[in-house]
Amino acid sequence: MLDLLAQTGLNAVYAASYISLVAVGLVLIFGVMGVINFAHGELFMAGAYVVVAVYADMHMPFFIAVVVGLLFVGCLGLLMERALFRPLRDNPLGGLVASIGFLMILQALATMGFGVRMEFIPPVTQHVVQLGENISIPLARVYVIVAAIVLLSALWYFLKRTRFGWALRASAQDPQAAELQGISIAQTAKIAMFIGAGLAGIAGALTAPLISVNPHMGHSVIVTAFIVIIVGGVGSLEGAIIASIAYAFVHTFVTTFYGGVIADITGLSLMLIVLIVKPTGLFGSADRA
Amino acid sequence: MTQFLKVEDLTMRFGGLVAVDALNFSVDHGTIHGLIGPNGAGKTTTFNMISGFYKPTSGKVLLHEEDISGLKMHEVARRGVVRTFQHSTLFAELTVMENVLIGTHMPFRPNIFAAIVGWDREDREGAEGRAREALKFFGLSDLATERAGDLSHGHQRALGMAICFASHPDLMLLDEPFTGMNPEETRQMMDLMRRLREAGTTILLVEHDMQAIMGLCDRITCMSFGKFLAEGGPKEIRNHPAVIEAYLGGARHVA
Amino acid sequence: MRKALIWIAFGAALIALPHGLSFSQQEILVFLTINILVVSSYRLLTLTGEWSLAHVVIMGVGAYASAMMTKNLGVYVPVAMLMGGIIAALIAVVLSFPLFRMKGFYFLIGSFAAGEIIRLLWKHFRDPFGGAKGIKGIDPMPDFSIGIYDFDFFEPVSYFYFAGFIVIVCLWILWRIERSPVGLTFHAVHWQDKLAEASGVNLRAYRTLAFAVASGFAGIGGALLAHYIGTINPGSFDLDYMVFVLTWAIVGGTGTFYGPILGCVVLTILNEVVLRELGFEQLRPLIYGAILIASILFLPNGLESIVQKFTKRSAKS
Numbered sequence: 001m002l003d004l005l006a007q008t009g010l011n012a013v014y015a016a017s018y019i020s021l022v023a024v025g026l027v028l029i030f031g032v033m034g035v036i037n038f039a040h041g042e043l044f045m046a047g048a049y050v051v052v053a054v055y056a057d058m059h060m061p062f063f064i065a066v067v068v069g070l071l072f073v074g075c076l077g078l079l080m081e082r083a084l085f086r087p088l089r090d091n092p093l094g095g096l097v098a099s100i101g102f103l104m105i106l107q108a109l110a111t112m113g114f115g116v117r118m119e120f121i122p123p124v125t126q127h128v129v130q131l132g133e134n135i136s137i138p139l140a141r142v143y144v145i146v147a148a149i150v151l152l153s154a155l156w157y158f159l160k161r162t163r164f165g166w167a168l169r170a171s172a173q174d175p176q177a178a179e180l181q182g183i184s185i186a187q188t189a190k191i192a193m194f195i196g197a198g199l200a201g202i203a204g205a206l207t208a209p210l211i212s213v214n215p216h217m218g219h220s221v222i223v224t225a226f227i228v229i230i231v232g233g234v235g236s237l238e239g240a241i242i243a244s245i246a247y248a249f250v251h252t253f254v255t256t257f258y259g260g261v262i263a264d265i266t267g268l269s270l271m272l273i274v275l276i277v278k279p280t281g282l283f284g285s286a287d288r289a
Numbered sequence: 290m291t292q293f294l295k296v297e298d299l300t301m302r303f304g305g306l307v308a309v310d311a312l313n314f315s316v317d318h319g320t321i322h323g324l325i326g327p328n329g330a331g332k333t334t335t336f337n338m339i340s341g342f343y344k345p346t347s348g349k350v351l352l353h354e355e356d357i358s359g360l361k362m363h364e365v366a367r368r369g370v371v372r373t374f375q376h377s378t379l380f381a382e383l384t385v386m387e388n389v390l391i392g393t394h395m396p397f398r399p400n401i402f403a404a405i406v407g408w409d410r411e412d413r414e415g416a417e418g419r420a421r422e423a424l425k426f427f428g429l430s431d432l433a434t435e436r437a438g439d440l441s442h443g444h445q446r447a448l449g450m451a452i453c454f455a456s457h458p459d460l461m462l463l464d465e466p467f468t469g470m471n472p473e474e475t476r477q478m479m480d481l482m483r484r485l486r487e488a489g490t491t492i493l494l495v496e497h498d499m500q501a502i503m504g505l506c507d508r509i510t511c512m513s514f515g516k517f518l519a520e521g522g523p524k525e526i527r528n529h530p531a532v533i534e535a536y537l538g539g540a541r542h543v544a
Numbered sequence: 545m546r547k548a549l550i551w552i553a554f555g556a557a558l559i560a561l562p563h564g565l566s567f568s569q570q571e572i573l574v575f576l577t578i579n580i581l582v583v584s585s586y587r588l589l590t591l592t593g594e595w596s597l598a599h600v601v602i603m604g605v606g607a608y609a610s611a612m613m614t615k616n617l618g619v620y621v622p623v624a625m626l627m628g629g630i631i632a633a634l635i636a637v638v639l640s641f642p643l644f645r646m647k648g649f650y651f652l653i654g655s656f657a658a659g660e661i662i663r664l665l666w667k668h669f670r671d672p673f674g675g676a677k678g679i680k681g682i683d684p685m686p687d688f689s690i691g692i693y694d695f696d697f698f699e700p701v702s703y704f705y706f707a708g709f710i711v712i713v714c715l716w717i718l719w720r721i722e723r724s725p726v727g728l729t730f731h732a733v734h735w736q737d738k739l740a741e742a743s744g745v746n747l748r749a750y751r752t753l754a755f756a757v758a759s760g761f762a763g764i765g766g767a768l769l770a771h772y773i774g775t776i777n778p779g780s781f782d783l784d785y786m787v788f789v790l791t792w793a794i795v796g797g798t799g800t801f802y803g804p805i806l807g808c809v810v811l812t813i814l815n816e817v818v819l820r821e822l823g824f825e826q827l828r829p830l831i832y833g834a835i836l837i838a839s840i841l842f843l844p845n846g847l848e849s850i851v852q853k854f855t856k857r858s859a860k861s
Binding site: 036038083084087088091093094096097098100101102103104105107108109111112219223226227230234261262264265268269271272275276279280281 | 595642646647649650652653654656657658660661664665667668783787790791795826827828829830832833834835836837840841844
């Protein structure tokens with residue numbers, strides 16, 4: 001029993017690490033752009049397909065594929081900023097619809113390029129780390145966990161210690177005041193979109209060999225990310241990370257013991273309860289959103 | 290006879306800041322009562338507590354001896370206490386007529402089933418009549434089909450009061466009704482308020498325009514730093530040493 | 545007089561319309577008719593300023609309720625449809641307690657979560673909801689005759705007339721509500737909730753009213769769908785469908801009563817008829833997505849703004 005708990009906990013840590021990468025990106029985009037990026041799950045999907053193309057089809061090293069995934073999806077983010085969100089700055093609902101349109105285009109392109117069927121990706125490593133008699137974790141999952149910790153720490157350093165990060169946080173808090181301070185909103189928007197999209201892309205790229213890659217995989221990812229950023233409080237990066245961990249643990253444990261549908265219901269119900277008790281999320285403030 | 294409106298030990302704290310501190314005063318029926326004080330004295334906060342916009346930290350607001358503090362704004366309104374807002378808080382996207390029609394919500398309560406079947410003709414006509422009355426009273430009849438957001442500033446203030454008037458209030462709470470009005474408009478508005486008083490409506494107003502306050506009010510309550518300072522008729526208040534000190538002190542502070 | 549003639553001509557055109565279409569186009573026409581009701585009821589909710597993502601699931605509540613009532617209790621189909629609407633409205637009232645504590649983005653996602661929970665409950669409980677496979681073999685609308693026309697509900701044309709009649713009645717009611725003092729109060733709640741409240745409007749009650757009425761009509765729409773296709777499952781009312789409703793409303797524009805209807809008709813015809821006829825089967829979602837983006841970039845106030853420009857010009861001349 002104890003082994004099972006420990007094993008499930010380990011699985012939860014893995015889930016938490018890629019969920020938090022996606023959710024932090026989504027929060028960053030919402031904070032700076034003020035727009036709900038419905039296409040965020042498809043950015044994750046795009047990252048996974050980069051791995052399919054570069055690693056599985058072109059037989060390049062996995063590490064290169066992941067870096068390409070980060071850069072490619074980051075550039076998709078820049079494209080979205082320039083083509084959609086910048087012209088629709090004063091129209092949040094418009095930004096929502098535009099991101100839905102973009103989602104459909106990405107899905108269609110993936111279907112056309114790779115087909116609707118699940119992709120086979122050769123495992124990066126078959127190695128399994130044995131931590132106890134019945135406790136083990138595939139090395140590939142360890143990569144994801146390590147990558148998430150490194151990336152989120154780097155992001156934290158970037159946001160708290162650099163001038164860019166300061167500008168980013170300032171414009172997320174109050175865009176007008178930030179502009180008066182001489183911060184270029186266009187500049188910070190670009191950076192936020194690149195980082196936000198890139199995080200989703202790298203999460204998709206890292207997990208691609210471990211999950212089923214298909215054109216509609218973004219759906220469950222965006223649902224999870226929405227739950228997490230709501231529970232954490234929209235606009236709070238720390239909240240998003242904490243909520244990711246909490247959600248991953250609850251969901252993984254309930255899935256292990258009661259099944260997936262009950263786990264989904266539990267996750268959604270917990271989120272509703274959080275919203276009923278605190279209608280702006282655990283770490284959110286009332287004035288944004 | 291019971292006291293019309295009585296404020297007892299009313300207190301509002303925002304975090305550590307005490308905005309209104311154990312305030313006591315009462316308003317007589319059928320009077321125009323002014324609430325004055327230097328900037329930051331807590332007048333608007335007091336207003337917000339009486340109208341149900343804020344829930345007071347402690348203390349009571351008694352209307353005919355019924356405690357209405359902590360009720361929601363629409364519940365306070367349904368007891369006859371209707372407020373206006375500072376600035377031009379209007380339904381800017383709707384026409385002037387529609388704005389005032391929303392003011393008739395309480396006397397002519399809409400009913401969705403009657404509206405679908407068409408059994409609410411009398412109510413609709415009644416509401417429209419009342420709305421026209423309100424527009425006429427405030428001299429807005431010619432502007433009925435204009436978009437409220439397109440009106441001049443003075444007209445917007447008048448429209449805010451017309452919405453309030455349309456609901457047949459016992460007590461009108463007017464938050465700085467004269468700001469943004471030119472002297473001529475102010476004079477007309479003062480006349481209208483006197484006519485309202487003659488019709489039996491009680492008025493409590495917060496205002497910075499001292500000339501208007503002194504010329505209009507029957508009684509004046511003066512606050513300073515959240516506390517009660519003085520009360521009396523316009524003459525008493527004008528010559529009250531504490532009031533002069535508060536205003537001059539404020540002026541010195543500003544300078 | 546001239547107005548009456550236009551309406552008569554419009555009615556005649558609607559009656560004649562299905563006879564010029566292929567069988568599959570007639571089927572699309574039935575779905576379009578039902579979707580017009582769904583998107584119009586959605587607009588009633590948006591009048592109070594809230595955007596929900598639970599609307600399609602609540603439509604599904606009406607569908608499930610009506611299907612189960614006919615199947616398990618033997619209720620006459622039109623009565624079951626009405627009951628489906630009422631049950632959807634009641635569920636909406638229940639949901640309003642947690643949801644109306646939230647606003648804006650939180651309400652959007654909160655409503656999505658509430659809808660997903662309902663959908664997952666359908667999926668999880670095989671008894672009575674049929675699990676992931678849903679309910680099959682739902683009783684069709686029984687055939688009947690009105691003297692000049694025999695309704696045979698295996699024909700889409702007959703169902704189009706039946707559904708069309710119900711939808712027009714529902715639209716008429718929605719129109720009456722919007723043009724009434726109640727509708728004006730919905731607008732007031734949207735534009736300046738504080739001023740409305742100061743005028744004695746119970747904000748919570750009016751938000752709930754709009755939510756319940758909109759949900760009731762969505763439920764009737766769901767029931768119409770269920771008894772037409774004969775089988776429903778949790779996947780029939782998923783987020784993809786909701787996204788379509790949302791985009792119809794926004795692309796059409798929610799400023800007017802006809803805006804969402806226009807969006808629904810234009811986008812459906814483009815997606816289901818034009819793109820299919822042109823042979824773009826594979827590219828359909830791609831082009832649809834591009835159309836969404838283009839319309840929001842170049843027509844930010846919706847398709848209705850074109851109509852408004854046109855009618856204003858003709859009024860001036």
